[in-house]
Amino acid sequence: MKLAENMLFKYSSGKVIRVLYINQITSIVYVIDMDSNKWPYPMEKETFLTLHKNKEIIAMDEDVYSRVVLEEELSEIEKLKRDYSWDVVMYFKNTLADEEHMYISKYRQKGMKETMATFGISYNGLKNYIIRYFKGGRTKSSLIPSFYRCGAKGKERKVGEKKRGRPRLNNTNGGVNIDDRMKKIFRVGLNRYYYNERKNSLKTAYELTLRDYFATESIQENGVKIPILPNTENLPTYNQFLYWFKRMNNSKKEIISRSGTRVYQQNFRSIIGDSTQDAGIGPGTLLQIDSTVFDIYLVSSFNRDIIVGRPILFLVVDVYSRVILGFNISFESLNSYTGAMVALANSMTSKKGLCRKFGIDITDEEFPYCVPQRILADRGELVGRQIENAIENLGIIIQQTPPYHADYKAIIESAFNLLNLKVKPFADGVVVIGNKKGKERGEQDYRLKATLTIEEFTKIIIKCILFHNTQHVLNDYVLDETMLEEKVEKIPIKIWEHGLKHKKGQFRILPDEVIKTYLFPSDYATVTARGVSYRKLLYASDYALQNGWFQKARIHGSWRVKICYNPSDLSAIYIFNENGKGLRKFDLLDHLSMYTNKGLDEIEQLKKHEQEMDNKNKEKELQEKLKLYSEIENIVKEAREKTESERDYSKSKSQRIKGIKENQKNERLLQREKAREELAMKEIVDEFTDEVDEFALFRVISDGNWEESDDGQ
Structure with missing residues (x-):
């Protein structure tokens, strides 16, 4: 162990x-x-x-x-x-x-x-x-x-007719009970009068909110409409407005909406870490993360005739040993929050289950994981309050490299280069660089040569990472005295194992649920009678079935639940427990298995392709529907003319309506007789056709034999 x-x-x-x-x-x-x-x-x-x-x-x-x-x-x-x-x-x-x-x-x-x-x-x-x-x-x-x-945290007291809270002294206004409608009014008033560039005071926002939503009547003075407020005991107090403002307020939103994003970034965002420390303590001390647009074009896994562009590859490398601990492949934008967080989560959890999905069996020793002390990144994917909070809650320090200093992350840049060198000689659709004159006449566009899907490309990258970790020789790595004494090979996994035994680095692990909670992107899904719905996909679990979630949704209506998910694989989502402890895994329903192991980008591409096909079919349907309408109108017009020509206008309306059931019976008998006559006529025609065919065949044969007889004479 x-x-x-x-x-x-x-x-x-x-x-x-x-x-x-x-x-x-x-x-x-x-x-x-x-x-x-x-x-x-x-x-x-x-x-x-x-x-x-x-x-x-x-x-x-x-x-x-x-x-x-x-x-x-x-x-x-x-x-x-x-x-x-x-x-x-x-x-x-x-x-x-x-x-x-x-x-x-x-x-x-x-x-x-x-x-x-x-x-x-x-x-x-x-x-x-x-x-x-x-x-x-x-x-x-x-x-x-x-x-x-303690107490009833998060549970608001029931609203009744009696005012909640202690009685006020000196008959001052105690306000009114704040219900959901009142909170909604406060929120609208804040958005309208406080969160804007006018920089109104909170008191002004409160007064303007009273004017808009609590004035019951108005009077005219000098042609100006003056709103009249009811008695103060029917109005919320400023202290109540202030209380709910503090509960609903988002400091970042307040600064950005009132002063601008630039002011927030310059004066108020968190400043953490630096980029000058090294990883001399041991493995897991310092990780580097970066992303690149890989030099290859891929095709859709749903329709290989569709070229979907170049993938974004994220890598997480341990600086001490050069072991690649995590990766992520997607079509997210370069330096995206989602891609970086999934790659970090991948580096801190076991990859055995992930690799098994691609038919590759590994051990944790071949592809290790840990929770690091520090992470070194550029000024792209790991900048922002959400990311800072997520990383900080895991006890990790973020170090940022200065602008235009890719040399600060030479280790991970080297890893990207090695992967490119291994893949490009064999894969189709690789980017051709260096031809300044453009394509030669008759030369095929390299994008049209693409054959790999993102699943197949991921499988190649996993195998390349395993080779790098367990076989690649680090020629430029400088061994210390202890390594030289023990004859440690310059292979990443060997250096990693040596560091675990002899170095004082913090080799930490945390539960998967904790890592997913803080690093995976979060969103809201809807519990419906058909399953938990997220991005038009449906999920379920034994827990939901045992607790009757879907029956409740059908009887009482749907409700929203907070989830986190892996954007590169929507085979499952994770719903936060009601008590705030841990996650529950919900799997994709069987009839949606075509989306298994598919990422958010691929699913969106498929749905877009389906929508385009539906739009084309709807255009064709509309044209055919107009044709159908014209044909129906023409038949009705002919029927109307024939009916008008045969109608007996001497009959009254009651005479025409009288005897409908008897008329229906006579019509039914008439149709049956007509059907029998048509069937008898068809049999006569078929018999006559057979006779004609037999005589025709006889004549052909006779003519042939006759000619042979003449030749014989």
């Missing part, structure tokens, strides 16, 4: 421990009891592995102690308390010379004393922060206060 930080183990007695730190040099493992408030304690690695081998402790597959909460679902007080405790813990951590000192009492006490003096907190208060940090996997979200266990 390969031991990694953050893994959970359970004793037969029920006690659960988490692995916090592994010193590969001294073979000491530091663990913490998840059911107590005690400090971590050390264990011999050999002893730990023996316990596991004897099944006295077993590894837990699910991390039930990690809490997953989206940033926008946190209240301001939760964010403040989390950020404060995070600052305290980070200060304590930085007072120590080495991370391992956090787990050793004599070093830890010194750092705690300095932290307590700086922040003015008690010993137990600081201890609680640090213990929560350890138990929660050393992520920022582990320090979110557990308010969800």
Whole structure:
């Protein structure tokens, strides 16, 4: 078994421990009891592995102690308390010379004393922060206060006729109960009068909202219409307006809408990390991520006659070992948020299931994964509050390269070049570069030679990555003394394995659910009677069937649920649990299996192609429908003329209507007689036709025999 930080183990007695730190040099493992408030304690690695081998402790597959909460679902007080405790813990951590000192009492006490003096907190208060940090996997979200266990968080009180809240003093206006209609009015008023370039004050926005939505009548003064407000006890107060503004307000939206995007980017966005640190500590310390437009044209997997353009390839490379940890292939725009997040999620989770979809069996040793300390990216895909929050909640620091400095990421640029060199000699539709004179006469456009689909191209890239990780020799890699002594081969996976044994880097893992929650793009799907609908695809799961989701949707109507998804494979989506803990996987329904293993881009291309075909068929249908209308009108016109010519105008309306059933009976008998006559006539004609054919055949044969008889004489 390969031991990694953050893994959970359970004793037969029920006690659960988490692995916090592994010193590969001294073979000491530091663990913490998840059911107590005690400090971590050390264990011999050999002893730990023996316990596991004897099944006295077993590894837990699910991390039930990690809490997953989206940033926008946190209240301001939760964010403040989390950020404060995070600052305290980070200060304590930085007072120590080495991370391992956090787990050793004599070093830890010194750092705690300095932290307590700086922040003015008690010993137990600081201890609680640090213990929560350890138990929660050393992520920022582990320090979110557990308010969800108290009271009725997130549940608004029922609105009745009686005013909620404490009675006001001096008969001042206490406002009105705020229901959904009132909140909608507040939101519209803010959008109309506060979130704009006029920079109205919040009080002005409140007053204009009262004018627009609460004035019951008006009077005319000097030709001007003056709105009249009702009594103050029937109006919401400014404090109520302010309260709901704080609950609904988005600081970024406020700054951008009132001052512009440039001001936000210059003065208010987060500035994190730098690009000057190296990865000398060990594997998993620093990753590089980048994207490129690959030099090949692909065809659609639904219709190979359709050329769909060049794919975007994202790679994530470990700087220390040069191992490629993750990738993503799609038709997303270059430096897109979605492509980068999926590639990062791929680098932090096992790829065995992904590779199996393409018929390739691998081990985690061939294609490893980990949660890094730092990520180095350019100023493209990893810029933005959403990305910063996602990465920061995983305990990762983002480092940005300066503009126009691709040389800062030479390692990953080299990896792109190596993949291109392996694919281009054999694939069709590769980009031809360097012919300044253009195509020669008669030369075929290289785009027309495209034959690979995105699935086939992905399979090639996986095989190239596996070759790079396990076989490629790094000629320019400089081995250190320890590597030279142990005769480490200059192969990425060999360097990676050596680093895990001898370096002090943080080899961290986190539950897949945590990584998907923070890195996969999120959206809303709709629960319907036919399944969970997202982008016109339908999904279901055993959980939904057991809880009667689809019956409820049919009886009470559909509702929306928040999801996250992998844009490169919509075979499944992940729905957030109602309690905010974890995700539930929903799979594509069987009758939509044609979309299995297909990405968002391909599905959109297929639907676009289907829409174009439908539009063409509708044009043809319209033309044929007009023809049908003309033919119907012509038949009706002829029938009308014949009927007019045979109508007896001496009959009254009642005489014409009288005896309809008898007339219908006579018509039925007449039609039957007509059908019998037509059948008899057909039999006579068929018999006559047969006679004619027989005589004709006889004459042909007779003529032939007669000629032969003449020749014989």
